[in-house]
Amino acid sequence: MRIPPLYRHPVWQRFFAGAAVGGCISWLVFLFMFGTIQQKNSTIIERQAIRIKELNGYIQILEEDYQKLNQKNEDMLTIQEIEVKIQNFERYGIKDRLGIYKAEESVKEDLRSLIAKDLTTVYKNKEVIKKTVENKTLNINGKQYRLIVKELYFYTTISLVLEMKLAD
Template sequence: MRIPPYYRKPGWQRFFAGVAIGTLAGWAFFIFQFGAIHEELVVDLNKQRLLIAEQHEQIDLLREAEQAKNQENERKLTIQDVSITFTNEKSSKLNELALYELKQEAESEMHLLKNKNIESAVEGKELIKRTIENKTYTSGDKQYKLKIEEMYIYTMLELYVRIEAAE
């Protein structure tokens, strides 16, 4: 078996030369396009990295600003409600009406604290204590004094008081 002598015919020589040149031209075109696309992708990736870094910085700045605002708002919080709970409700053996009257009178003493700044309420904690403890409360024909056992001041002023008979 023998290979045909195509190298002697000029038509075949042009064909093979065209295939070789076309292959080289195609490969060069592919390399050029791949390089251009790769370069665009690298540029886009770097832009995105810079954008992400800027956004992380902006997020950090916004978080710091938000934390500062939250701290400022927390300092400026106000008392929204006053809650009075009797610790010796059962042992005092008072009926519900007497307990309700005592609670209403004590809450009426504290109504000025509603919508007041928490800081000022904390500073006037002793004043609140004296206001409740130094007053004699009347329910029916008996008089009572209230003794504050615990006090929690935040957006809600919680007072835990003990009922004592007035002397």
């Protein structure tokens, strides 16, 4: 097998020469277009990187301010209200809801000094609050009852869930 003698025909020589020159020119056009596109993309990426750094700095400043405000608001939290709920009074046959209401109001009155106090200060003195409530003796329908603190929740509202017990 041999290569056909195309070098003798000028038409084929011009075709292959044109293909080679066209390939080189198209390659140069491709490199130019690709280079300009890459140049645009790299400048866009640089601008976006700078913008990201600026926004990250801005976010960090906002987060610091947000944390400072949260800390300040936490420090400013005060007790606004006291809720008292007495449970298991049915166990002792007390049907007098008014007596239970008066007992709840009496406990609220004992704890009224906690209103407008700082939440952290009140929380640190939770044992004193428990002792204050548990040392209280209630007189309902001629019988003496003591209260036991079952649940005690602190936030802007102090919630007490109490249980009744006959006094000894």
